[in-house]
Amino acid sequence: MWARRYPEAPTLTDTGRVRVRETLNAAIRAELERAVADGRLALDVLPNVSVERPRDPSHGDWATSIALVSSKAAGAPPREIAEMLAAGLRERLAGVATAIEVAGPGFINIRLARDVVADVVERVRSLGDAYGAGARSGRRVQVEFVSANPVGPMHVGHGRWAALGDSIARILEHAGDTVEREFYINDAGVQMDMFAASVSARYLELAGHEAAFPEDGYRGAYVTDIAREILDAEGPCWADASAAEREAHFKEQAYAQVLMHLTRVLHGMGVDFDVWFSERTLHAPGTDGGPAAIERGIARLKEAGYLFEHEGALWFRSTDFGDDKDRVLKKADGSYTYFAADVAYHADKFDRGLDLVIDIWGADHHGYVKRMESAVAALGHPGQLEVIIGQLVNLFRNGEVVRMSKRTGEMVTFEDLLDEVGADAARYFFLRRSTDQPLDFDIGLAKERSSDNPVYYVQYAHARICSILRKSAGADTTDESVDVAAVGSQTSADSAALALLGSEPGTLAGDAELGLLRKLAEFPEVVEVAARQRAPHKLTTYAEELASAFHQFYTHCQVVVDDPALRAARLALADASRIVLARALGLLGVSAPQRM
């Protein structure tokens, strides 16, 4: 088995909310220490202090269960401990918190002063896109994803890995890492030969010759399209060439066409790779004329003492690292396994100085994870490879499963899907579910321009804000020539004005303002968690919650009002919401339209 690892999260530094959290933690720890020093609390070891955000807003902004945790060791009732700590905290946190209460079995609930809550508005507006960003970690991370065999069009599952890998890359970048996106092209295997043979057979058919189609050939219509393009461009002369010559030539032609398809489709959805890595280069002789990378990779494992020969084959002792069985690198017939190339490939990655490599593979490859982790460990980089297993996509159309046949090659390609639903909806739906969950994708729903569609729900919130900003500038609300970001930044609200926000709790308007302020403040933590868990779906959930908080605010609070202070405060709040919505969508790779 392998444990899912969540390496240390980058430290967030620029975010007031996290500082609030640290301030509270520090205050609670100090109270705890004081109580122990005074002999009021009998604890040998101090428990870890942590405040959390209660689900129920009536429990305040933050809460801690420290009294419950300490109760047993201290030999005192939790409520008694809580009362004692709360008394000290009220003094220590005067100015930050307006209420500190003991509730339930012994929770300490903390309600922040309103100006501390409202402070998020100016923090967001001054930081802009950097809000929620982590300090530069100095860590170089590579995300390798899609990595399809270049033998056909992208399928819908590839689209999901693309959205996932790119969004994880964006999130890690925002959290402070330096990230590279890489596509590993499996262009060396026998499937390329089969692909060439399939194109060759179609070419001969088109040129009017008899041709037996290969048993396990690729039967999709795209193969014929490629053959036709070659025929149109180069004529029927290849029918006279030897099969080997023809297939060798067609292989490269077809390969080039598929690569163009891949880059075009991926670029069309906003995914651009830094490196396209060809598997062939691993088999080719070294640039210095020395041994091929694949041989050098094996040599390294040998030096490390993990190889042995058995029944004419060369094996890697992956069981030393917890794998179920040992794995063959070089077969008895002298050829290399796919795994051998992958060892060389990963050795190359770490030679490039990467600190962490994240591979995204389809669910059908999960049996391969342990051996790859073992190899990376044997190469001297234990724990520096992380494999994310992406589950498949089931396509639905109005509740009906869209059937696809691998045998006949009939399928809805990812490009078809993009054409039909658009890049925004496709990406958003792919990212909406946790990665280890198979995804049901309803084409009808993704296309729907209604409240049923969460993409539009979130984008609409952004568009609404832009409309308000246009109006506040005295322009027509539909005038797209207005620079809404400039209008937003020209708005200024002093702290007295901001203190108006949420000043009437209990009213629809007051609660809506407070709800929106609190939601904005959560963003840095959401980014941190999404980064640590490689979980973009945390951001779709957040984006929908933020959009919901904004729509409530919009319904209950007129922004462009006569009172200049209230108007400025609400305008600033709307502007901050615009910035965070756009940032959240940006991390998902989804556009934030200014008008819908």
Added chain:
RNA sequence: GCGCCCGUAGCUCAGUUGGAUAGAGCGGGAGACUUCUAAUCUCUAGGUCGGGGGUUCGAAUCCCUCCGGGCGUGCCA
């Protein structure tokens, strides 16, 4: 057989690594446009968190076991 993933409202799914009365959207029921976009909002119904044990102040979450579903278990790629 063994390994991994999953099982939460009628449906699709969240649940911040053990916290307070388990949440959201859709679907069902009832309402709100003379306003900065109704692609919106408000209220309501709906649960044995697959079953059973255990750990503890406290379990959807951790452990054991059983049931059910998916995937993997090549000298394929």
